[in-house]
Amino acid sequence: MQQLTTKLSENLAALNTMFGASADYYAKQISICGCPAAIILLDGMASLSSLWTLLLDAVNREDQVTNFEQDPAPGQKVYDHLMHHSDLPAESTPVRTLDDIVMRLTAGFAILLLDGCEQGMAFSVQNLKFRAIGEPSGEGNLRGSREGFSDLLRINLSLLRRLIRNDGLVMEVAQANTAMKTEYALCYQRDKADAQMVSRVRSILQSAKPEVLLDSSYFVPWLLPVRYRLFTPVSYTERPAVAAAKLCEGKILILVNGSPSALVLPALFAENFECLDDYATTAFFSSFIRVLKYVSFYLTIFLPGIFVCLAVYLPELIPPQLLSKIAAAEQGTPLPLFAEMVMVILILELIREAGLRMPQSLGHSVSLVAALIIGDAAIAAGLMSTPVILTACITSVALFITPSLYEPATLLRLMVVTAAGLAGPVGLAGVFLIFLFSLSDVSAMGVPYLAQHPFPHKPLADDGVIRRDYRRMSRQPFNIWQRRG
Amino acid sequence: MQQEKGSTFSLSALGLGLVTASLAEQFYSPAGEWTARSTLLLGFLSTSGLVIAAGLFCALAEKFDLFSGRDFLSKLAGCGFFVWFAIEMGRTIAVAQMVCRDHFGSNALIAVLPVLLLASWKMQADALDRSARAIWWLLAAGILACLAGIWNQMYWQHLFSADCFSLWENGWPSVRLYPEYFALPLLCRGRNIHRGVLLPCWSYVVQAGYAFVMQLVLGRAIHPDYTGLELLRAWTLGYFSRLDALLLLLWLAAALWRICLLAYILRTLWQRNIGMQKSTWIRNQNNKGAQT
Structure with a gap:
């Protein structure tokens, strides 16, 4: 992990070696309070116009009222001033390494590097183009939400957050161990999901090494390794409403950047025959x-x-x-x-x-x-x-x-x-x-794919082949971990 | 001995195996050898005796840890039960093959059975247990359909015909001993071991019910060529000429399931008494990701 140095030229040279050949790499040398600086971003990922209007305008205004003892001002002092004593909407975490810069740039951030400072500042000026939020073609419904997941992970997380408005929803984002460093999110309801299972899934995902990660289903061979299998005890959804309902049942959701398909686990066989309309x-x-x-x-x-x-x-x-x-x-x-x-x-x-x-x-x-x-x-x-x-x-x-x-x-x-x-x-x-x-x-996390209803005492579930009145069902909320074998 | 979770069966699964075996016994036993009355009354006494014997044996087996496979006595018991279960498995295969050959004109069981055993080889007991539920439903539906089909052929007068009054005429009705009755500490866990001593009642219900319905439909059909299958042949729904094949097909599925169950039990007994498979089991568990 290469650290940033105090010399701007060295940092820029290193970045130039990494991205110089790419058409979307943008590095503009500027001067802030007399201190040499550089703005770095990836064109198309970050909005150049919003960067200039929001940030540099603010910097200029600050510049007029700021007096540094030295001229040119030392990079570290300018950094401290901009970070802690200005209205600039910078990310609170400084950028310290080249890997850090790569991660932020590919997420649509703009980076400000200063000469004489070992740290950079990241600005959230994303301008990512993504597919519009539309109705998923594979999951037709007559009633309920028409929204479907998009391809961008952050957008999908915001769709979930909009539906589950409580403090129990946890959405952990991490980078997969792949060549493309794809981001994925592990979502669960803290008070409903089994903490032990969540930690197990987290560690499996961290240790998984898919060559590329283009969809959440790519994780299945690591989560449920088996040589031959006809039925897989996971389900997929492209609807935030369905995903939110599954989270409320205590299930774990995995979303991958670049894919609208959310992996839900564990799943039951009976769930293949259910849809949102059933309850409407x-x-x-x-x-x-x-x-x-x-x-x-x-x-x-x-x-x-x-x-x-x-x-x-x-x-x-x-x-x-x-x-x-x-x-x-x-x-x-x-x-x-x-x-x-x-x-x-x-x-x-x-x-x-x-x-x-x-x-x-x-x-x-x-x-x-x-x-x-x-x-x-x-x-x-x-x-x-x-x-x-x-x-x-x-x-x-x-x-x-x-x-x-x-x-x-x-x-x-x-x-x-x-x-x-x-x-x-x-x-x-x-x-x-x-x-x-x-x-x-077949089972996932100890939950059998065929839920437990011992014959002949309880042949039909409340919400199985046939279902009861929704008001009656709601009296005893369903949690997937009740079905553990 | 504390059983591992997932390595034991529910009573309904064990009951399914016994009902399947008892049905097979009824299919090929001579029709009308015993009256319904003697099967009901004397069979009840036999079953009560079996329940007591199973209860006593299971209590002793639990006390002496007879299925642990640790000491000489338990190894001896394990070997004895291994042979008994193997004989039972052989008998089930033989009956299934007989049904296939006689009623479906096929020897395909010889090819199908190894594939099936291979498919179920790594299955845990709880997985076999879950699959039993679906077979129960099918078997129950088949039996109900059969009863509905012969409903209009049942005449209560057949129960009271002149030749049906002697309770002791052909002696005591035969009662088949199944190894499941006595291997409950191996097959079940917790309260199921104590409730499992009533397993002989499942066989009794099939035996008595079959004899009762058979006499209601056919009277006392004493003829050397008549077997219990005549009851299935009496089942008709107008258009279809051979509905007995449908019930036999359902029974065959249940029989194949029982063979897989017995294969699992034999494997467990082998592992317990030879004691070399634990590490394999642990190795398998370690590589299961988020499955367990």
Whole structure:
């Protein structure tokens, strides 16, 4: 860690070596009370105009009434005067090292260095350009706040602070141990979060060494190291309102500079089926919607596999009329039912991935081509049967109801189809158990992903598959640490 | 011996294993060998005896720390229970394979089982415990659907037919001994050990309930070819021609879960009595980040 020296020229030379080649590096030599000085900032990060109007104007005015015994005035005296006896809005912490300067400059500060002084002054004149605060596209809601997190960490922290207006909210900011020195924030409610767990997460984040840190999810392999996992006991949100609600439940939030996605931990499986609208509508309706979501999730995973298993191995379990229709449709196709189902699922995944990654202007053409290929050409050519396409399409649509479970559901659906196609009912039972084990074996900070409700004493939670009246629920506030196994 | 947190089971999980095993016993035992009355009355007496025996044994096991694996006596008991649980596991696998072969025409269990055991190999007891809840729901739903399907075929007159009056006709109804009854200090913690002595009642409820419903539906069906599966075959919902396969599929899932449970118990007994896995366990714990 290189300390600043008393010679301005040496400090400027060192900074020039570091940033000289960069187009956004700005260093202006000036004179304050006759003392040589320099203003340093990164163009675009700090506002030059506000710096001049606010700071130097003030310096000039101070200059007129300040008399130093020596001419030129010694740097240290000017520093002391500006820092402690002027109205300049300088940061209270002085800048002492080059690393310190780099950290402040990249955060949008302007630095004032004086000849004859080992310390610099930092001025908060940030002028960072950022994406406007808009509604997140991935988390649709009918009621409640429309705000979404932005990409800038400080903006996101201010959004949280605006919602939680008590002294319990703690937002610790630190730099990650990465090449880019990305900032991240660890947020929690002091009186609700488990202090031991907070300190554990803090130490894990401090010791984590991701190569780059572009999103909060990059921390997951350090927080929850495991070789194979289908379900991850963390959740993500881009809504400050949701994040604030999670903080009030005692959860820990991690925000990373440059990403609007906040990582919440620990998370429960049931939370994938909840949203803000649930609490804005009646208990009965939200319970109905939740049951629908659960059904759609299980349909997504098991329907294609069950269809293959029943049609191939247990046709006795299908009503005769339906069976005859399936058999008639299958007679015209060259592939076995199992292969057909796998093919349709893979094609649908290809279409989805193409729709997600391609430029939006091409979206309509891809949708059109996909609809034509799948909906018409494949059937007309006799490559695929209608019941198979219908089943695969229902599962694909059902999957979008719980987007947070997209990854495990996609993998599990393929596993179920493969197991059911290759091993029949035995494979189906086996893969069902693997699904159950992969859910029940997951926990974060001692909180199981499947919350504790021992059968048959308490089969349904107050706020689980179905929920109670919100007034009744509010009598006993929920805290995640109650669910620790 | 103080059990580690997360290494013991709830009673409902152990009950699920016993209900699964008892159902399998009912599926393949000859139908109508004992009347519902003798199963209910004499079975109750047998179960009471078992409860007392389990309670006494568990008290002794706790007093002498029989599952600690530290001294000769506990190692001997551990080995004995290891063999017993291994036999039980073999029996469960055999029944599951029989169901797969007879009803689904498949030997796929031979391939599926190793994959399943591998998937559950590193699981803790509490994870197995949590997965039991979902299987309970499925099994309960299946049993209720089955009862609803045969509801209109139940006739109380079948309970009082002329050949149903002899309580002692075929002797005492058989009662299967399961190792879980006597290994409670190994499998449970705290108050569950004392409440667990009632585990034989779970098997009794299945046995008596099955015999009772079977006699309500089929009367006393004495025929060498008739087994308990006839009750499932009587289940119908009009359109579907073989609903028994659905319940057997649910039972198969529960049986596979029981096999994983028994594999876990065998592994625990092995570790306790050989005593070399503690360091591995600690190593695993140290590298778990914020998971535990």
